[in-house]
Amino acid sequence: MKLRFMLPSIKIRIALLYSLIFSVILIVLNASVLYGLKYYLIYQSFADISNQAETILNKLSVVKGDIDFSNENLVFSIPENTYLKVIDKNGKVVYKSRETEDINIPYKSDINIPVKIEKDGMHLTYINEIYNRDGKIFYIQIIKNMESQYLFLKLLFVLMAFADAVGILISLIAGYFVTRQAIKPVDYMVKEVNDIDARKLNKRLKVYGNKDEFTRLAVTFNSMLDRLEDSFRRQNTFISDASHELRTPLSIIKGYVDILDRWGKYDKNVLQEGIEALKKEEAEMEKLIERLLLIARGDSRNLKLNKETFILNDILNEVIKETSMLNRDRNIVLNMDDEIDIFADKSLIKELLRILLDNAVKYTETDGKIEVICKREGQNTVIKVKDDGIGIPSDEIPYIFDRFYRVDKARTKETGGAGLGLSIAKIIVEAHKGSIIVDSKIHKGTEFTIIFPF
Template identity: 35%
Template structure:
């Protein structure tokens, strides 16, 4: 039994054995109840028959007139025995000598006992009751009422045998039926196991077939398929992310390698070549550093570990500070800021500074020097902060709109190839907004400009 319940045992065997044990216990209780009630019923009938017959014989004795001390002879006892099935009589003197008896009792040693007692005589099983006649009639001596109970006892013995055999067959049938039933019921789990074992990175699009009743196993299959959907989506994103990151890193590394080769050939002889190479390598190194920091920020966001140093700050003042910085860096930048509400916001000031910078920088890249970039901040009745960044730049083609927040995605490859950036800015912005349970939306028409709308719950 221990073998079936160790840690390595199959759950189907464990359920089968438990099912069989419970079924065997149930059979045992049913069989015990059957035998107990039948045995008591038969014993009660035997006792009742002996007692009733004893009363009948005593009444007959009391009705007889005295006849030289003899109350019954063998013929009379035999006649009563014929009227009572398997019941026989013996009359003893006060000294225990036989005065009269049924022929069935000849040569039989019958114990003298006041209580109904069972004993064996050869292959026969007998019940006897001995009555003192002086307690019930003027006569003296003893009356023994004897009943042959061989048939009843053999029936009970046969019943025990039948019940044991039936229990054994029932136990075997319960094991086989339990095993096949359990195996059938657990087959969906086996399919889940086999599918999980067979699925690899290259065929993660496989799914379990979901059929049958709406039970726990079907819910398990649906849950497993849902998990595979999430894994497939994550694997595809990871694969695309690695591919895009490799592509973005390939260019600066190639540039650095080219300038290193240039330095190796001409750097010692031409100072202007050396200075140009050093400046280019420095610039590309900074770009790679920024790219790595952006990748790290996105990775932390994916793992729900975006580090935040939160405080209460004035959102309006933060935007004004950012606009001032951009105007100091680029004199020709035109940014108009409309304040429709004063917003006090609880959050990471540096993250939101990076957020607004990303959208302004993105608008500057695709807006001509003569056009102004418009910012607006407002407060909705639902206690939400609304920030809008709008430009009149070249816009985004309709086919590219659903992908503008994807990592490394650049809407127009031919026009953005010369632009600065790695295609991670908008992805980072979306990550920051969603980390505060906010929403970001984009509206754009090619050649007419772009509008980004940020909605953030106010948590102050």
């Protein structure tokens, strides 16, 4: 059985993180102050005993071979927490400032060097000096007990520890409330987003004037909702239109099947007519489904391109020849540069050209002129398909690439197609990182310009 640990909320985690950072900084600063003060007091003690030793050396005098300790200034100049020892060269203590104190520290080492030691639970600093006059040698030892300084450091440590604890507690509480206030917009976003579903895609997050990270997040989320809503709308329209387009051939197929089932199978003429009609509708449905699949792949950015380098002139000649044979009452003219090579998907480029030419033929009257131009312009390959047909109203140009859209609403499926051609054309062009431009005037014709990067 696996145990699951619930993480605290982000407000608590941020507050804990801030409190931890504040605690570390506070502890490091306080420790630095304590250690700095400790070593300052030690060095101050070194300075005191060094000055004390120098003063005593200047005040000492030898009378009849012994040190004269009758000088009152010698005794009064020694502070209460400082001890003086005078030792002769044989190791005999000839003078002690306090009889009750018996601190044994080596006196022949570390001459004229202040030293800090821990001895018998006491914090001591001492310095050894040599008195050498008139052949007389004595060792002078000054010892200072730092008990009061260390007591002050302990008291300061307790106060700082208490202040740290209070500071950490305050930082934790303040951090929680500040964090809660700071991420309040997130709570609002969570509440609003939970209310959004497929039926409420028109709902948007409120964006306030402050240009902070949460505002940018709200703007980005609203932008995503715009794209999602548009995608759902286009999907619903696509499904509705596709269902409508498929319903017609299915109705025809169902009608012929019913006729053949009842009595047509006994009449050879009716049987042959029904078979040909079924084949035709099957081919139309297959073509429609293939185009729908191509559009679906384009929408999902899953359209695979089998790119290769080929001569565009050959493809143009082939497509124009096919279109001219099927539409001998149209005058199709080709103007192109010599040997224009292009790196693209040959089958898709051929489909693109067929769509544009078929579209031009449908909207050009008998004996009308269709001109195809192919040339290089700088680093681009440009293909233009111009006709002198009925043209496209300016207010309808933005919609001609929508699926199942027909400019001439009076055209039937047989004369006007399913309305998918230009949608597929745009998908093919954009898949090749190109662009498509439309220029049209009523009763003067239409010009489609395709631009492919070289």
